[in-house]
Amino acid sequence: MGGDSKFLGLWYVAPYAIGLILFTAFPFVASFYLSFTDYNLLSSPEWVGTANYEKLFTRDRTFDKSLKVTLAYVFMTVPIKLAFALFIAVVLNYRLRGIGLFRTAYYVPSILGGSIAIAVLWRYMFAQSGLINMIITALGGEPVNWFGDPQNALLTITLLRCWQFGSAMVIFLAALQSVDKSLYEAGSIDGAKPWQLFRYITLPLITPVIFFNLIMQTVQAFQEFNGPYIITEGGPLKNTYLLPLYIYDEAFKNFDMGYASAIAWVLFCIIMCLTLLAFWTSKKWVYYAGDKRN
Amino acid sequence: MKLRTLSLALCTTAIASTAMAEDLRMSWWGGDSRHAATQAALEVCGAKHGHTISPEFTGWSGHFEKLTTQIAGGTEADLMQVNWPWLSFYSADGTGLADLNQFAQIIDLSNWDDAQIVAGSMNGALNGLPISTTGRLFVFNTTTWAKAGLDLPKTWDDLIAAGPVFREKLGEGYYPFEAAGLDAALIVTLYGTQATGKPLIDPATNELTWTKEELVNAISLYKTLVDNHVIEGWQDRAADGNVPLHENPEWSQGMIAGTYQWDSTYFKISDPLEDGQELAYVDLLTQDGQKTPGIYRKASMVFSISANSEKQEAAAQILNCLLNEPEGVSALGTTRGVPASRTAREQLSEADAIQPIQVEAQKKVIDAEGPAIHPMMEFPSVRAALQDNLELFAYGEVDATEAADEMILAINEALEDIK
Numbered sequence: 001m002g003g004d005s006k007f008l009g010l011w012y013v014a015p016y017a018i019g020l021i022l023f024t025a026f027p028f029v030a031s032f033y034l035s036f037t038d039y040n041l042l043s044s045p046e047w048v049g050t051a052n053y054e055k056l057f058t059r060d061r062t063f064d065k066s067l068k069v070t071l072a073y074v075f076m077t078v079p080i081k082l083a084f085a086l087f088i089a090v091v092l093n094y095r096l097r098g099i100g101l102f103r104t105a106y107y108v109p110s111i112l113g114g115s116i117a118i119a120v121l122w123r124y125m126f127a128q129s130g131l132i133n134m135i136i137t138a139l140g141g142e143p144v145n146w147f148g149d150p151q152n153a154l155l156t157i158t159l160l161r162c163w164q165f166g167s168a169m170v171i172f173l174a175a176l177q178s179v180d181k182s183l184y185e186a187g188s189i190d191g192a193k194p195w196q197l198f199r200y201i202t203l204p205l206i207t208p209v210i211f212f213n214l215i216m217q218t219v220q221a222f223q224e225f226n227g228p229y230i231i232t233e234g235g236p237l238k239n240t241y242l243l244p245l246y247i248y249d250e251a252f253k254n255f256d257m258g259y260a261s262a263i264a265w266v267l268f269c270i271i272m273c274l275t276l277l278a279f280w281t282s283k284k285w286v287y288y289a290g291d292k293r294n
Numbered sequence: 295m296k297l298r299t300l301s302l303a304l305c306t307t308a309i310a311s312t313a314m315a316e317d318l319r320m321s322w323w324g325g326d327s328r329h330a331a332t333q334a335a336l337e338v339c340g341a342k343h344g345h346t347i348s349p350e351f352t353g354w355s356g357h358f359e360k361l362t363t364q365i366a367g368g369t370e371a372d373l374m375q376v377n378w379p380w381l382s383f384y385s386a387d388g389t390g391l392a393d394l395n396q397f398a399q400i401i402d403l404s405n406w407d408d409a410q411i412v413a414g415s416m417n418g419a420l421n422g423l424p425i426s427t428t429g430r431l432f433v434f435n436t437t438t439w440a441k442a443g444l445d446l447p448k449t450w451d452d453l454i455a456a457g458p459v460f461r462e463k464l465g466e467g468y469y470p471f472e473a474a475g476l477d478a479a480l481i482v483t484l485y486g487t488q489a490t491g492k493p494l495i496d497p498a499t500n501e502l503t504w505t506k507e508e509l510v511n512a513i514s515l516y517k518t519l520v521d522n523h524v525i526e527g528w529q530d531r532a533a534d535g536n537v538p539l540h541e542n543p544e545w546s547q548g549m550i551a552g553t554y555q556w557d558s559t560y561f562k563i564s565d566p567l568e569d570g571q572e573l574a575y576v577d578l579l580t581q582d583g584q585k586t587p588g589i590y591r592k593a594s595m596v597f598s599i600s601a602n603s604e605k606q607e608a609a610a611q612i613l614n615c616l617l618n619e620p621e622g623v624s625a626l627g628t629t630r631g632v633p634a635s636r637t638a639r640e641q642l643s644e645a646d647a648i649q650p651i652q653v654e655a656q657k658k659v660i661d662a663e664g665p666a667i668h669p670m671m672e673f674p675s676v677r678a679a680l681q682d683n684l685e686l687f688a689y690g691e692v693d694a695t696e697a698a699d700e701m702i703l704a705i706n707e708a709l710e711d712i713k
Contacts, residue, residue: 041363042362148530235532238682252362254675
C-alpha cells in the first residue's frame with residue numbers, strides 16, 4: 001500500500017472522523033455553550049451566564065427527584081444485570097448438547113431489548129391484566145400494580161433493562177473461556193470445591209472484564225430512555241422520571257434547550273465522576289495478568 | 295398539418311404538466327381512521343393537480359416535538375396539520391409560516407367566516423386555515439348506562455350518584471366515567487370554570503384568575519369522583535402503563551362508560567368499541583349556582599404551509615383540494631371533525647357523510663357558552679403544572695390545599711417562562 005499515497009489511511013478513517021466531528025464533537029461543545037443560554041430552538045440563543053445551573057441546583061425540585069430516581073435506577077440495574085449476565089455465562093460455559101442454540105437464544109433479548117416494540121410488549125405483559133399478573137393469580141397470588149404503584153414502577157423498568165443482559169453475558173462468556181484450564185486442574189488437585197474454584201480462580205481472572213462491563217453498563221443505564229418513556233412516561237409521581245426523560249421534556253416539550261443542555265452536562269459530570277471513581281478503585285480489585293502490582 | 299398541430303399541442307400540454315408537477319410532503323397526527331382517510335385524499339388531490347404527496351403521519355404523542363424540531367431545522371413538510379395554540383409559538387410575528395392570504399387566488403377563503411380567519415392569523419398573516427372547531431364534551435357509552443338502568447347524566451350530582459349504582463349492578467370493574475392525566479386536569483378546570491365563571495388563565499393579562507379557595511374547590515371534585523366509584527383512581531389507571539383511552543380494552547368493552555373528549559376525536563374513541571357499544575354526547579354537566587356552562591372550545595387544528603417551502607403554490611392547491619374541493623372533502627370526510635369550510639360542510643351534509651352524532655356534538659360545542667380559552671392553557675409546562683400536582687393529590691401525597699398552592703406556584707412559573 002505504501003507507495004501510492006501516504007494519506008490513504010486518512011481517507012479510510014475520514015468517514016468516521018467526519019461523523020465524529022459533526023455528530024458527536026460539535027454537539028458536545030455546542031451543548032456546553034447552550035447550557036449558558038436561553039434558547040428555544042426557533043430564535044437565537046441569549047447568553048444568561050450561570051442562571052440555568054443556579055436554577056438547577058437551588059430551586060428545581062423536579063431535578064432533585066429525577067436525579068434520585070436515576071441514581072436508584074443505576075444502582076439497582078447495574079449490579080443485578082451484571083450478576084445475572086455472569087450467572088448465565090457460567091451456565092452456558094458448560095459443554096452441553098445444543099449449547100450454541102442456548103447461547104444465541106439468551107443473546108436475542110439484547111438485540112431486541114432497546115426497541116420500542118419490546119417496551120410496548122413489556123407494558124402489556126406487566127399491565128394489570130397482563131401475562132405476569134395472570135401467572136401470579138394462577139399461582140394463588142394477588143395481582144400486582146406494576147406501573148401504578150410508585151414502589152413497583154422503577155423495579156419494572158429495571159427488570160426490562162436487566163432482561164437485556166446478552167451483550168454483557170457474551171463478553172463474560174468469552175472471558176470465562178479464556179481462563180487457563182490448568183489452573184482449575186491444579187485447584188481441584190488441591191481439593192478446591194466448585195464454588196472455591198469460581199471464587200478464587202475464575203472471579204479474579206475475569207475482573208478486567210467485570211470492570212469493563214461495569215463501566216459500560218453504568219454509562220448505558222444513565223442514558224436509559226425508551227423503557228420509561230414508552231411504558232410509564234416517567235410516572236407515577238415521577239418515580240421513573242430518569243434524567244434523560246427530563247432532558248427530553250425540557251428540550252422538546254418546553255423547548256428550553258439551554259436548560260436541557262445544563263441538565264445534560266450535569267448528567268455527564270456525574271457519569272464522569274463515577275467512571276473515574278471506578279477506575280480509581282479498580283487498582284484494588286482488578287487483576288491484570290503480568291501486572292507487577294499483583 | 296392537423297396532425298402536427300395536435301402533436302404540438304399534446305407535447306406542450308405534457309411539458310406544461312411536467313413542469314408544474316411537484317413532489318410534496320404533508321405531515322399530520324391522528325388515529326388510524328384519519329391516517330387512512332388523509333392518505334386517500336392525498337391520492338385523489340395529487341392526481342387531480344398533478345402532484346405527488348408523501349404522507350408523514352404520527353399519533354398525537356410526540357408530534358409537537360417532532361414538528362418543532364423540523365421547523366427549527368427548516369426540514370418541515372410543505373403542508374402541515376398544526377394545532378391551533380402552536381401558531382403563537384411557531385409564528386408570533388406572522389412570518390414563521392406562510393401567509394395563506396398570498397394564495398387567495400388558489401384557496402377559496404370565502405368558505406371561512408371572519409372570526410375563523412382571525413383565529414388562524416398571527417400579526418395579520420393568515421398562518422393556518424381552521425379545519426374544524428372543536429370543544430371538550432361529555433360522551434357516554436349508552437349501552438353500559440342502559441345496562442346499569444340509568445339515564446345519561448345532566449348534572450355532576452347525577453354522575454356522582456351513578457358510581458355506586460354501576461358498582462352494585464355491573465360490578466367493581468365498571469365505571470360511569472374516566473379521568474386521569476390530562477383528562478382529569480381538564481375536568482377539574484371545567485368544574486372550576488363553571489363555579490367561578492372565569493377561565494383559569496386570563497387571556498387579556500396572561501395571569502391566573504382563580505383564588506386558592508376556588509382552585510381547592512375544583513381539585514376536590516377529583517376525590518369526590520374517586521370516592522364515589524365514578525372514576526378509577528389514578529393509581530389503578532396507571533396500572534396498565536402509559537395507555538391512551540382508545541387503546542384501553544376497558545373502554546372498548548364498555549367497562550369505562552364515559553369520558554370528556556374533543557368532539558373532533560369521535561372516530562378515535564368510537565372505532566375501538568366492540569360491536570353493540572354505542573356512544574352519545576350530552577350537554578355539559580351542570581352544578582348548582584354555576585356561572586357558565588364553561589365550554590372549552592377552540593379553533594381546532596389548522597392546515598399551514600411551510601414558510602421554507604419552495605413549492606408553496608402546489609401546497610396551496612392541495613390544501614384547497616383537501617378543504618374545499620369535492621374530491622378531497624369526500625375522501626377526508628369528518629375524520630378531523632365537522633369541517634369549518636362552508637362548502638365542505640354543505641357537501642358532506644348533502645351526502646349524509648356527517649354522522650348525526652357528530653352534527654349533534656358540534657352543535658353542542660358551538661351553542662354552549664364559556665370564557666375564551668387562553669392558548670397558554672395548551673402549553674406543555676402549564677399542563678404539566680396542573681397534571682403533576684393533581685397526580686400528587688390523587689396519590690394522597692398532598693391535600694387539596696397543598697395541591698392548590700403548588701399548582702398556583704407552578705402555573706405562575708410556567709407563565710413567567712412563556713412570557
